[in-house]
Amino acid sequence: MRGRVEDKYNAHAVCRAVFKPEAVPFPMTPGPDQPARVDLREACIAEATAIIELRGIESLSLREVARRLGVSHQAPYRHFPSRDHVLAEVIRRSFAEFAAALNAPPRTDNVGADALAMGMAYVQFALSRPLQYRLIFGGALPDPERHGEMLNGARAAFGVLQNLLTRIFTERGQPFDQEAVNREALFIWSSLHGIVSLMRSDALDTLELSPDTRNGFAMIALQRVGVALGVAPSLTPGPQAKETER
Amino acid sequence: MRGRVEDKYNAHAVCRAVFKPEAVPFPMTPGPDQPARVDLREACIAEATAIIELRGIESLSLREVARRLGVSHQAPYRHFPSRDHVLAEVIRRSFAEFAAALNAPPRTDNVGADALAMGMAYVQFALSRPLQYRLIFGGALPDPERHGEMLNGARAAFGVLQNLLTRIFTERGQPFDQEAVNREALFIWSSLHGIVSLMRSDALDTLELSPDTRNGFAMIALQRVGVALGVAPSLTPGPQAKETER
DNA sequence: TACATGAGTTGACACTGTCTACAAAACTAC
DNA sequence: GTAGTTTTGTAGACAGTGTCAACTCATGTA
Structure with missing residues (x-):
């Protein structure tokens, strides 16, 4: 391997995201017996994920991934047929994490409370990882026909x-x-998606509404979802109907 | 100009989008007196819009715009400092069209009906021009600081x-x-955005729900917006609360 | 020990956005 | 009308991208 031992496979990214901290350690520099054959495929995914979370999907470049990992620009192509396949795998995992996040709150015997907890988990995921959320729901996915998983x-x-x-x-x-x-x-899905999309929207930023308005909107919107489901009391009745037909 | 008179400024795109049909005609090949100086800036925007509506924002290339218009790859840069500036202008117009669409339904003296009409106009815009809608609300805008308009x-x-x-x-x-x-x-905005986003989502397609379910969802979601605003009667009560607290 | 295979390398190709230098046309001033 | 300036379009380059093909080399298997 032509004597380049710099930072092959970038210990930073690999340690951070590929291996769990307690997993088997691997030598930074290849020893004579231990060839340091860490899974480049996993390293690529980790690095791609990092780039996407930092700068968004459009600035993901396989060549940059390779550069960061200290390998040649073609090395990732040994593990993925194309850029879209890397993307599809990152998206697959993001969707899985999203599903796990929704499922994370422990189930109680109060279904209303559980509904609220799931709603909060949804919002929490979307707001704390905006680029990941946009990745999976932004609508610029690789062809789902070709990437079934x-x-x-x-x-x-x-x-x-x-x-x-x-x-x-x-x-x-x-x-x-x-x-x-x-x-x-x-x-539920559409309501939550609408709320979090709006909260992270340039179009909303330009309106220069007060934080009170923005947060207040999110609160009443969430609460109304609960009302529609019959798991929350009706507190914020919006503009009052003169006479509610019923 | 080096004797190249082919399809300078591509009459197709220009006629279609720059000039209204009844506007002043211009010669395909420059006559001696009429120099055929159509506004290349407008032609670029028209062509860029066409590409985006057809294949989405990520496959907009200024070089392809130039190629289609039959000019050199640098010509567009005489009118726009960068690709982002073209994009920003297309987005600006799309936002303007969106606002106009919301405003299009004539005002009546029934505010409830007007609200419904506006909601339908919103949905209509989003579903009939999905790529344009995604362009303005997809979240991949050029920096709004640098593109104020x-x-x-x-x-x-x-x-x-x-x-x-x-x-x-x-x-x-x-x-x-x-x-x-x-x-x-x-x-209202977040609810409508949630609805139309979901209706055009790959993630939703993969669930393979019946068209009835998908359309039924949109209907009750829209109707509930009306209920929350007090402009529609409550017809579809979702899961019934055992005892509504009030 | 021969050979096949997998993984990484280099080098190319066509494409992109953008920079610089240049040419021609159009406008302005005399 | 002619000279000079500005606007507009061109050509060529550079670095970046995804991807193809050909190569090396270490490994596992017959």
Whole structure:
């Protein structure tokens, strides 16, 4: 290998994201017996993820990934047929993390509280990792036909919503209705997506609204989702109807 | 100009988008008296818009724009300092068109109907021009600091919402409260954005829900916005609360 | 020990945005 | 009308990109 021993496979990124801290250590510089054959595929994904989280999907370059890892510009192509395949794998993992985040809050016997916790987990994920959120929901995905696994996490996340809704319906003593469960799951999803998208939008920034308004909006919007699901009391009735028809 | 008279400035794109059909015609090949000096700047924007609407923002290339217009790869740089400036101008116009679309439905004396019309106009715009919608709300905008005009249309669109909300509040006899108007305007915006985003999402496609579910979701979601604003009757109560606290 | 395979390398190609230098056309001043 | 200036378009270069092909070399297997 032509005597270049600099920072082959960039210990920084690899240690940070590929191996868990307690995992088997590997020698920085290849020893004579231990050839330091760390999985370049994993290192590429880790580095690509780091770049995307830092500067967004459009400035992901496989050549930069290779450069950062101290390998030739073609090395990543030994493990991925194309840039889109790297992207698809990063997206697949991001979706999986998203689904895991939704599923993270422990289940209690109060379905309303669980719904709230899931909503907060959604918002938390979207706001704390905006570029990752944009990556999976921004709409610039590689062709899903060609990358079947990519959206597994999306289905898992929707499953979390479905489970939640099923619990709510059941607790209310209503007959099981998959159609209704799906409709309500989509409703939650779209509402939460709308809220977090707006909160991180340049278009919103330009309006120069007070932080009070922005936060207040998010609060009432979230609360109204709860109201529509029957798991939150109606507190913020918006513009009052003169006479509510019922 | 070195005797190249092919399709300088590509009559197709120019006629289609720069000039309205009834506008002054211009000679395809420059006549001796009429130098055919059509505005290359406008032609660039038209061509860039066409590319973006067809293949999305990431595959916009200034060199391709130039090629299509039959000019040298540097010609567009006489009119725009950089690719981002072309993009910013396309985005500025898209925002303006969006605001105009929201404002298009004629005002009646039924504010509830007007609200519904605006909501439909929003959805119509987003679904009929998905790439344009993604362009302005997808979150990959050039730095708004450097392109001040770019978001004018966003402010105008928000103004349409504010006006609508002000009318609703006024009709309900409630005191003017700018804070509340803004909050409710954001609520509408986020709800509509969530709905249309989901309807055009690869993540949703992968769930393979029935068209009934997808359309049903959009309907109840839209209807619930109306309910929250007090301009629509509550028809689709979701999971029933056992006992609504009030 | 021969050979096949996998993994990384180099070098090319076509493409991109953008810089510089140049040419021609258009406008302005006399 | 002619000289000079400004505007507009061109040509060539440079560094960056994704990707293809050909190469080396270490490894595992027959």
